[in-house]
Amino acid sequence: NAGVTQTPKFQVLKTGQSMTLQCAQDMNHNSMYWYRQDPGMGLRLIYYSASEGTTDKGEVPNGYNVSRLNKREFSLRLESAAPSQTSVYFCASSGDFYNEQFFGPGTRLTVL
């Protein structure tokens, strides 16, 4: 039982490049989330998926797209990376909103 896994752990991009962050959970959770963490700002919700086949914007969705590929997987895509997207990205999952969210180990992304 791996919980929530994220790949890659680290990534360096040049401005304008694209990439996809992968997330998978093995807890049969309905809800999945993508957050970014910046110093002094806590975590901010980018997108979430309440169930397979649905996705919705969070607090800071601009510049990102997501795909809920199936119940296990929820990917985050940066189509044209910008330095402002330098951050640590966390994926999380939960059974229901009011239940505990389980977090992955994070992806540290640097955009030059």
Added chain:
Amino acid sequence: AQSVTQPDIHITVSEGASLELRCNYSYGATPYLFWYVQSPGQGLQLLLKYFSGDTLVQGIKGFEAEFKRSQSSFNLRKPSVHWSDAAEYFCAVGLRRNDMRFGAGTRLTVKP
């Protein structure tokens, strides 16, 4: 607009001393309330949560939190801090999946 404030960016306590981390929120209604802990290089782990009922909530690792509606606060406490408690602590509030708000975090240093 909803918001969460953790007034203390950094707190240092001696091992064995008591601890209180503050969290204040601004919300239209009483939200769900959470405390998470993040060890260096790790994802977040839930310490405790409050939805309704008894305003004193017990969590893991000996932590507790008290909800005070009149003060819009949800402060985290521990009677005796251990060196392993050194980490960053986040308060989070929300009523729905898409409005979870995390505080900026309080970094705890434990002195021997």
